[in-house]
Amino acid sequence: MNMIYIGIDVSKNTFDVAIVDNNKITNKQFNNAADGFKLLLNEVGLIISNKNDALDRSDQLFTMEATGIYSLELAKYIYKHKQQVIVVNPIKTHAFMKMEMSRNKTDKADSVAIAKYSKYLVDNGDFEKFLFTPKSDTFEALQFLVTRLDQLSNNKTREVNRLGASINKSVTRSLKRSIKSIDGEIVKIKQEVTKVIEKDKDLKEDIELLESINGIGLMTAYSILAYIGDMSLFSNSKQITSYAGLNPSIEQSGTSINRSSLSKLGNRRLRKALYMPAVTAIRYNPVLKKMYNKLLAKGKAKKLAIAAVMRKLLVLAYGVLKSREPFDPNYCGT
Numbered sequence: 001m002n003m004i005y006i007g008i009d010v011s012k013n014t015f016d017v018a019i020v021d022n023n024k025i026t027n028k029q030f031n032n033a034a035d036g037f038k039l040l041l042n043e044v045g046l047i048i049s050n051k052n053d054a055l056d057r058s059d060q061l062f063t064m065e066a067t068g069i070y071s072l073e074l075a076k077y078i079y080k081h082k083q084q085v086i087v088v089n090p091i092k093t094h095a096f097m098k099m100e101m102s103r104n105k106t107d108k109a110d111s112v113a114i115a116k117y118s119k120y121l122v123d124n125g126d127f128e129k130f131l132f133t134p135k136s137d138t139f140e141a142l143q144f145l146v147t148r149l150d151q152l153s154n155n156k157t158r159e160v161n162r163l164g165a166s167i168n169k170s171v172t173r174s175l176k177r178s179i180k181s182i183d184g185e186i187v188k189i190k191q192e193v194t195k196v197i198e199k200d201k202d203l204k205e206d207i208e209l210l211e212s213i214n215g216i217g218l219m220t221a222y223s224i225l226a227y228i229g230d231m232s233l234f235s236n237s238k239q240i241t242s243y244a245g246l247n248p249s250i251e252q253s254g255t256s257i258n259r260s261s262l263s264k265l266g267n268r269r270l271r272k273a274l275y276m277p278a279v280t281a282i283r284y285n286p287v288l289k290k291m292y293n294k295l296l297a298k299g300k301a302k303k304l305a306i307a308a309v310m311r312k313l314l315v316l317a318y319g320v321l322k323s324r325e326p327f328d329p330n331y332c333g334t
Contacts, residue, residue, distance in 0.1 A: 002022075002059065003059050003060070003061060003119075003122060004019065004020070004021050004044070004047065004059060004060050004061070005019075005020040005021075005061055005063070005115040005116070005118045005119050005122075006018070006019050006020075006040075006044060006060065006061065006062045006063065006115060006118075007020065007063055007064075007110075007111040007112060007113065007114030007115025007116070007117070007118065008040075008062060008063065008064035008071075008074070008111060008114065009064070009065070009110040009111040009114060010032065010064055010065065010067050010070050010071040010074060011032065011067075011070065012032065012070055013031070013032055014029055014030065014031060014032050014036070015029070015030055015032050015036065015040075015064075015074065016028075016029050016110070016111045017029070017030065017040060017043075017111055018111035018112040018114070018115045019043070019044060019047060019115075020112070020115040020116070020119070021047060025112060025115075026043075026047065027111070027112075028040075028043055032070065032073075032074065034077070037073075037074055037077040037078070041078070041081060041083070044060060060083060060084065061084050061085075061086065061118050061122065061127065062078050062083055062084065062085040062086070063085070063086040063087075063088065063114050063115065063117065063118035064085070064086070064087055064088075064114065065087070065088055065089075065090040065093055065114065066087050066088065066089060066090065066229055066230065066233055067090070068143070068147075068227065068229060068267070068269075069143060069144065069147055071087065072140070072143070075087050075132050075134075076134050078132075079132055079133070079134060084131060085131070085132045086118060086121070086127060086130045086131060086132060087130070087132045087230070087233075088114075088117070088130055088233070089233040089234060089239060089243060090243065090266075091239050091242045091243055092117070092239075093113065093114055093117050096113065096116075096117045096120060097110075097113045135229075135230070136200065138196050138197075138199050138200040138203060139200070139203065139225075141192075141196045142193065142196050142197070142203065142222065142225060142226050143226045143229070145189055145192055145193045145196065145226075146193065146222050146223055146226035146227070147226070147269075148189055149186065149189050149190070149193070149219075149222075150223075150269055150272075152182055152185055152186050152189065153186070155182055156179060156182045156183070156186070159175055159178050159179050159182065160179060162175055163175040163176065163179065190219075193222055197222075203225065205324075206221075206225055206321060207221045207222070207225070208326075209320040209321060209324070209325075209326055209327075210224060210225070210317055210320065210321070212320060212326035212327040213281075213285070213313065213316050213317065213320065213327040214281060214284050214285035214286075214288075214327075214329075215277045215278065215280045215281025215282075215284060215285045215288065215313060216277050216281075216313065216317065217277065217280075220273055220274070220276075220277045223269070223270070223273035224270070224273065224274075224314075224317050227267055227269050227270040227273065228240065228243075228270070231318075231321055231322070234318065237314075237315040237318045237319065240314060240315075240318050241311050241314055241315065242266060243266050243267060243270075244266045244267050244270045244271055244274070244311075244314055245266025245267065245268070245270075245271055246266070246271060246274075246307065246310055246311040246314060247311070270314075271310065274310040274313055274314060275306070275310060277310075277313060278306050278307075278309040278310040278313055279306065281309055281313060282306070282309060285329070286329055287329050288309050288312060288313070291308065291309065291312060292305050292306070292308075292309050295308055
């Protein structure tokens with residue numbers, strides 16, 4: 001099959017593209033906005049028009065990693081223009097890069113590796129199950145609203161810190177007004193999230209399943225669903241903990257191997273959303289409380305023990321969403 005592979009490495013403001021046509025690679029960078037999306041399709045169209053071969057849309061495959069809201073609009077734009085687009089779990093592309101011994105960590109190298117990964121999927125007859133289909137409007141609304149809540153929470157934290165350091169009365173009054181305004185916006189956004197959930201039977205059921213886990217409250221359930229995105233991207237719980245950056249990393253010194261640290265890669269917002277629930281779960285979830293105390297008894301630092309509880313919470317969340325059964329503390333071991 002004479003297919004053109006378009007690998008896309010997406011970041012907040014731009015995306016790097018590698019257009020692989022046989023052995024020829026064309027690298028481009030575009031703005032991560034509507035004008036950049038249009039220029040991308042124009043660039044691919046220009047390459048195709050210069051070829052002698054008769055190609056149609058089925059001979060072009062766009063591939064990008066799942067990066068939440070940063071990749072969503074681009075994937076939707078490509079899909080809307082009736083092009084084939086794959087959105088893949090970053091863990092799988094990183095594993096492919098290791099297999100290919102790709103050591104150049106640059107945006108251009110990443111986009112080339114993503115394009116090669118899409119060819120690998122095609123060669124193995126495995127790409128069609130990864131083809132992107134947009135989520136429901138309500139699910140996308142949930143993602144955007146939860147992201148906005150996270151932004152407001154960060155803004156409030158900064159203002160509260162400034163308030164604590166303020167020694168000027170006028171500045172103090174200004175900061176208090178700002179914090180009050182942010183609190184008001186948080187209340188409004190939470191109300192909007194509730195309305196969104198009420199409109200979607202599936203989302204409502206997902207929320208109920210997640211809340212069956214002691215330690216996961218309503219807002220954490222919202223965050224987990226929003227930041228996990230497409231559950232079908234994950235074949236097992238190990239992949240989802242890697243996606244969150246909660247998998248232990250191996251540190252080696254001489255002949256000693258130590259698994260005492262986290263990878264710190266992955267979805268930072270998802271990790272943040274799990275921290276306070278883990279602290280709560282240590283107090284109120286018997287399964288996780290037992291696990292936490294066992295780790296402390298083995299001499300693990302509190303920080304690492306909490307991280308292990310965060311990881312376990314995410315595994316439990318993955319389990320209830322996959323099984324469609326509520327959490328059962330009598331069934332789940334540590």
